[in-house]
Amino acid sequence: xxxxxxxxxxxxxxxxxxxxxxxxxxxxxxxxxxxxxxxxxxxxxxxxxxxxxxxxxxxxxxxxxxxxxxxxxxxxxxxxxxxxxxxxxxxxxxxxxxxxxxxxxxxxxxxxxxxxxxxxxxxxxxxxxxxxxxxxxxxxxxxxxxxxxxxx
Amino acid sequence: xxxxxxxxxxxxxxxxxxxxxxxxxxxxxxxxxxxxxxxxxxxxxxxxxxxxxxxxxxxxxxxxxxxxxxxxxxxxxxxxxxxxxxxxxxxxxxxxxxxxxxxxxxxxxxxxxxxxxxxxxxxxxxxxxxxxxxxxxxxxxxxxxxxxxxxx
Amino acid sequence: xxxxxxxxxxxxxxxxxxxxxxxxxxxxxxxxxxxxxxxxxxxxxxxxxxxxxxxxxxxxxxxxxxxxxxxxxxxxxxxxxxxxxxxxxxxxxxxxxxxxxxxxxxxxxxxxxxxxxxxxxxxxxxxxxxxxxxxxxxxxxxxxxxxxxxxx
Numbered sequence: 001x002x003x004x005x006x007x008x009x010x011x012x013x014x015x016x017x018x019x020x021x022x023x024x025x026x027x028x029x030x031x032x033x034x035x036x037x038x039x040x041x042x043x044x045x046x047x048x049x050x051x052x053x054x055x056x057x058x059x060x061x062x063x064x065x066x067x068x069x070x071x072x073x074x075x076x077x078x079x080x081x082x083x084x085x086x087x088x089x090x091x092x093x094x095x096x097x098x099x100x101x102x103x104x105x106x107x108x109x110x111x112x113x114x115x116x117x118x119x120x121x122x123x124x125x126x127x128x129x130x131x132x133x134x135x136x137x138x139x140x141x142x143x144x145x146x147x148x149x150x151x152x
Numbered sequence: 153x154x155x156x157x158x159x160x161x162x163x164x165x166x167x168x169x170x171x172x173x174x175x176x177x178x179x180x181x182x183x184x185x186x187x188x189x190x191x192x193x194x195x196x197x198x199x200x201x202x203x204x205x206x207x208x209x210x211x212x213x214x215x216x217x218x219x220x221x222x223x224x225x226x227x228x229x230x231x232x233x234x235x236x237x238x239x240x241x242x243x244x245x246x247x248x249x250x251x252x253x254x255x256x257x258x259x260x261x262x263x264x265x266x267x268x269x270x271x272x273x274x275x276x277x278x279x280x281x282x283x284x285x286x287x288x289x290x291x292x293x294x295x296x297x298x299x300x301x302x303x304x
Numbered sequence: 305x306x307x308x309x310x311x312x313x314x315x316x317x318x319x320x321x322x323x324x325x326x327x328x329x330x331x332x333x334x335x336x337x338x339x340x341x342x343x344x345x346x347x348x349x350x351x352x353x354x355x356x357x358x359x360x361x362x363x364x365x366x367x368x369x370x371x372x373x374x375x376x377x378x379x380x381x382x383x384x385x386x387x388x389x390x391x392x393x394x395x396x397x398x399x400x401x402x403x404x405x406x407x408x409x410x411x412x413x414x415x416x417x418x419x420x421x422x423x424x425x426x427x428x429x430x431x432x433x434x435x436x437x438x439x440x441x442x443x444x445x446x447x448x449x450x451x452x453x454x455x456x
Contacts, residue, residue, distance in 0.1 A: 013398075014455045015455075017395045017398075017451050017452075017454075017455045018451075018452060018455045018456065020391070020395065021392065021395065021448045021451050021452055021455075024388050024391060024392060024448070025445075025448055027384075027388065028384070028385075028388055028441065028444070030384075031384060031385075031437075031441070045377060046374070046377075046424075046427070047427075048427055048428070048429055048430050048433075049430055051429065051430055052430055052431075052434075070198070073197060073198075075384065079231060079383060079384065079387075080179075080180070080183060080227065080231065081180075081183075083231075083235055083387055083391070084176050084179065084180055086391050087172070087176060087235070087238050087239075087391075088173065088176060090242075090394075091169045091172065091173065094165075094169075120198075123198070123199075123200055124200070125200055125203065126200050126201055126203055126204055127204075129200075133183075137180065137183070140180070141177075144173045144176070144177055147169050147170075147173050148169075148170060148173055150169075151166045151167075151169045151170045151173075152170065222350070225349060225350075231383060232331075232332070232334075232335060232379065232383065233332075233335075235383075235387055236328050236331065236332055239324065239328060239387070239390050239391075240325065240328060242394075243321045243324065243325065246317075246321075272350075275350070275351075275352055276352070277352055277355065278352050278353055278355055278356055279356075281352075285335075289332065289335070292332070293329075296325045296328070296329055299321050299322075299325050300321075300322060300325055302321075303318045303319075303321045303322045303325075304322065
């Protein structure tokens with residue numbers, strides 16, 4: 001695979017790799033945030049998990065907690081938006097865009113998702129969260145448009 | 153990365169890019185459908201969102217609505233099936249399949265997922281939705297089989 | 305696309321393709337497991353689905369069942385971890401790692417997710433499931449680190 005040895009020669013691909021990894025790691029951190037809230041709020045989804053904070057399994061700790069659910073909704077929103085960004089972004093990178101244009105797309109997306117998380121978990125008043133969501137979607141749409149234009 | 157400049161030379165890759173983008177955009181549209189139903193049904197997941205339709209934050213609008221939940225289940229089913237299709241399809245494209253065989257896979261999948269959405273949100277009687285789901289899964293399985301045959 | 309013809313020449317890419325397909329298929333099987341539990345436990349999410357086990361549509365079968373919910377949580381955890389593994393793993397493969405190092409990453413991840421599913425659906429006592437989850441996350445983090453080191 002000739003692309004292997006030449007990954008280092010393609011600036012757009014290096015930039016894509018960096019920002020894709022950053023936003024995927026941000027998404028994965030939501031799992032730990034959920035676990036942290038489950039442990040501190042003592043609200044678990046599985047009976048066997050309650051033993052982590054209780055000497056014996058305790059059915060009363062298998063409850064729904066609003067803080068946990070908020071983090072989980074934020075995680076779900078990441079799944080629905082970050083993964084399409086990475087998939088579309090990979091195809092976009094292969095169309096050979098200008099480095100400056102590509103960097104603009106990648107950076108705006110990453111910043112929009114970080115602010116989205118802050119707005120979501122911090123319960124900031126709308127439309128802050130809605131705007132962050134829309135900016136991320138528009139970046140993905142713009143890259144999708146470029147791929148379709150190139151492919152058709 | 154030599155593959156960059158030659159994306160335009162590979163018919164299967166161009167076809168994959170086109171259909172992958174179409175089905176990813178279809179999946180992302182479910183977010184807007186959910187938002188539309190949340191606004192018209194006045195059923196929100198977050199207290200701060202209720203201000204979008206109410207002068208002050210209103211706890212009574214933080215409710216579960218069956219129409220919203222149906223669209224969300226359809227979106228979830230897309231996440232569970234469209235993303236595997238794109239990931240497996242990318243590896244499948246790299247095995248160098250015949251263009252006609254590849255097009256058959258991509259087109260059947262995209263059509264099956266569009267009908268799946270119609271069957272789900274339109275509450276069509278079973279087994280219409282189940283069949284659409286199965287057709288999509290079989291396409292992904294067929295591509296996965298080709299990848300494994302090539303790799304092993 | 306020159307990488308097409310040479311997929312067979314790159315051992316790391318062949319290994320990645322194989323393990324990625326295995327773990328994606330494992331994830332997709334959770335859908336069928338959910339369907340099996342919905343049919344045998346007679347617990348459905350949609351009214352039209354109840355006709356699969358009842359002569360007429362039956363609202364009493366639109367219920368939440370703990371076995372179904374457990375399989376769905378396991379499926380969700382797969383979405384949150386398997387997809388990042390495949391995306392990060394693809395970028396990692398393109399950095400040109402040693403075959404032995406790459407195989408170690410891929411194999412440990414696949415094994416950790418299979419045991420995670422056994423621990424989750426089998427209700428095994430903690431921290432068995434938590435450890436399986438952590439091993440998978442650490443593999444993905446290690447690959448992400450390699451990509452960032454190469455790209456920066």
